[in-house]
Amino acid sequence: MNKIKIIEGILISFIVLLIAYTVNETIVIQKNISNNDIGAHEKKPEYHFVVISDDVESYSWTTFISSVNDEAKDKSIVIEIYAINDLNDKSEIEKAFEIAILSKVDGIMMKLTDNDTVRDEILKCNDMGIKVITIGNDSPESNRDAYIGTNKYNLGKISASLLTLQGQQKQDVLLILGSEYKENSGASSNNYLNGIHEEIVQNDLINKLYVEYASEKRADLIVNDSLYKDHIDAIICTDPIDSLRAVKVLIDLNLVGDVDLIASSNLPEIIEYIKKGTIQSSVVEDYEIMGETSVEVLYQLLNDKRQSAYINIPISVINKESLGLVD
Amino acid sequence: MKPIKDLFIKKNNIRHKVTFFTTILLICLMIGYASFFFITLEFSKNFNAMFNQSIHLKSIDNRMSMFESDLETYLNTKDSDSFIAYLDSFNELESQKKLLNQGLSYNDNQLLINNISNIMDEYLTLSQKAIEYKRARNTKKYIETFNDVERLSGYVDEIMNQINTIEFSENLQDYVLLSSRIENLKIVFVMITVAIIMLSIVFIYDFTYKITVPIKALSEYAKEISKGNYNIEVKSESYYQEADVLINTFSDMALSIKEYIAELKGKVETENKLRIAEIENLKIQNRLKNAELIALQSQINPHFLFNTLNAGVQLANLEDADKTSEFLINLSSMLRYNIQSLKNTVTLKEELENVKSYYHLMKVRFDDQLVFNFDIDDSAGDIMMPPLILQPIIENSLIHGFEDKEEVGIINIQVKETKKGVEIIIKDNGKGIEKAKLNKLNSLEYDIYGEEKEHQGHSTGLGLSNVYQRLKNFYNSKDVIFIESELSKYTEIKINLIKNEVTHV
Structure with a gap:
C-alpha cells in the first residue's frame, strides 16, 4: 500500500507542477496580450513629445531613445518618433513638422543636421507655441529653445589628442564619421573636423587625414579598402558599431598593434578590446544622459521654467590608464 | 453542518476521500x-478589436473620399446637392473625429x-475655408486650400496605413510568440x-482494495462464527473509518453473541434447577395427596360407621352403660374430626377438643397408665391453624415415647399466648430421643421413609414431617416446630402458631 501512496504522491506532484506551469503560461500569455492594450488601462500621459531624427539606427540613437523613453515614462510623457530618411528631401522634413503641429504635440526634440528647412520649421513651431530643442546637432541660428549635446569641436580635439599620444612620428590617420555626421552639411561634422584640424595644427604630428562617412559606406569596407589603398597608422571611429567593425578588419588582416584604433562609447566589447590592447582608447559621449536631459529640459520649458539655451554633455576617455591597467 | 475543512483534512473516510x-x-x-x-477569448478579443478598428478606419477613409469628392464638385460647380452631401459628410466626419479623440x-x-x-480637425476647418474662398471668388486660395485638404487627407491615409501595419505586425508578433x-x-x-x-486508475485500485480487504476478512470471521468459534480475534486494519466501524461492529456483535450464549447457558441451568425444585414440590404435593388418600381410606362409608356408633351409644344408654356411651361418643367425635380435609382451617380450641376426645379414648385403653395434663390459656383458643397437628404429635409420644416403658405415661399439654401468637408445648416423660436424631429433626431433616413405617400405629396416618410441612405452608414460616429431648427423661415439642400471618397454601 505504501507503493500506491508513493505513486499517488508522484502523480499528484506531477499534476500540481503541470497546473502551475499552465497557470504561469496563461498569466504570461495574458500579460503579452494585454501589453498591446496598455493604453486602455494605464494612466493617460500629460504631454506629447515628438522626436524628429535623421539617425534612428546607430548605437548612439538606441542608447539615446531608450533613455528618453525611460525618462518620459517617469514624467507622464508619451514619445512619438518621426524618422527622416533623406535630409535633402525638404518635403519630408516639412511633412514631419506639419504632422507634429497638426497632431498638437507639446514639444519637439530635434535630432537633425541643421539646414534652412529645419530652421523654417522651427519658426513655424515657435508660431504654434510648440517648444523645440535640438540634440546632438545644434541649429544655433534657429529659434530653438535649447541645445543638448556634446561640443563636437572638443570631441574632435580630444579624439585627435589621443592619436598624438600614440607615437612621436607623423601619422596617416583614417577618420570614419558615424551616421550622425553628414558630409557637407551640418555644424556637427564641421565642428568635429575643425577640432581635429586644430589639434593637428597644434601638434604637427599627423601626416595625412582621410575622412570617410559611415552613412555612405560600411565602416569595415572603408577600413579594408583604405588599408589596401593607403598607408594608415591610426583609425578614429565616432560610432561604436563602426569601431567594432574596424577592429574585426584589423584582426582579420593581422594588423593589431600596427594600426592604432581610437573608438567611441563605453560598450563592454570595446572596453574588453581596450584591456587586450586591440583598441588603444575610446571617446565616450554619454547618450543616456543626453536622453534624460533632453526630456527634462523640454518638460521644464513646458512648465515655464527657464532653461539654459546650451547644455553641454561631458566627454570622457577610456584607456588602459583610466581602467587602472597601467602603473 | 461540519466545517468544510473537515471534508479535506479528515483521513480514512470514504466520503471525504471520494469528495477530496x-x-x-x-x-x-x-x-x-x-x-x-x-x-482563446483573449485572442479572439484582440483580433476582433484589430478587425473592428480596421473596419472603422476604413469607413472613415471612405467617408473622407466622398467628402473630398463632394467638396470638389461643389467648388467646381456650386451644385447644391453636392453641398448638401458635403454637409452630411462633414457632420459625419465631425462626429467620427470626436469619437476618435x-x-x-x-x-x-x-x-x-x-x-x-x-x-x-484641421482638415474639416480647411474644407470650410475653401468654401469661404470659393464664395469670395478667390479662386487661387480655394484651390490652394483644397490642395491642403487633400494633403491632410493623404496624411490621414498614411497614418491609417501605419496603424494597420503596426496592428498587424503586433498581432502577428503576438501570434508567433504565443x-x-x-x-x-x-x-x-x-x-x-x-x-x-x-491517478484515477491508481485511486480506484487503492479504493476498491481498501474496501474489499476488510469485507473479505469479515466474511472469514463470519465463517468462523458460523462454525461456532466465537473466540476470534478481529484485526482492525485501519483503511477507512467506515471499514473500521464495520469491523468494530462485527467484533461487538461476535462478543454479544458470545455473551448471549453464556447467558443462555446460565438460564438453562437456572431453569433446570427450577424444574428440580418443581419436581420436589410435586413430590411434596404427592405426599400430601397420599396423606389425604390415607385419610380418605379412613372415611370409607363414614355414615355407616357413625350410624352404627350412634346405635351403639343408644344401646349403651338403654343398658345404662354410661362409660360405654361416653366412649362411643368420644370415638365418634374423634373420627368425625379426623376425616375432615387437611386443607380445612380449624381453631386451636377445636384442635384441643379433638385431643381431649383422643385422650378419653386412650384412657379407656391404658387406664391409669396414661395421664394428660392440660394447661390451657383460654384466650388463645381462637387462633386459626391447620387440623390434625397435635394428635399426630401426641400419638408419636404414645407410640415411641412410652414404648417399653412401665411407668405412668404423662403428657403435659401447655397452651400460652406469646407476642407473635400462641405457643403450644407438648411434653412427655417418655424415653426421649437420641441426640443425633434430635439434631436431625431440628434441622428439619425428617426421615420420610423411616416415618412411613412408623405411621402404621397412627390413627391419622400422619407423621411429624407432614405436620411440619403443613404448619410451614400455613404460616409461611420455617420456625414452627422445635423439639427438645433428654434421653430416658422427656421429649418436649414446641409449636408456634403465628397471629395475623396466616397464609393458606
Missing part, C-alpha cells in the same frame, strides 16, 4: 479548460488615432489528462 479526490480532479480539469478558454495614450495606435482626430506557448500548453494539457487518468 473528485474536487481535486474537477479543479485540475477546470484550470486546464479555463486556461484554454481564457486564452480619446486623448493621449501610451499605446502607439491609440496615439496615432488621436493624431488622426487632430489632423481631421502560438508556440499555446502548442506547449496543449502538450501540457494532454499530460495533465494522462496523469489524471493514471
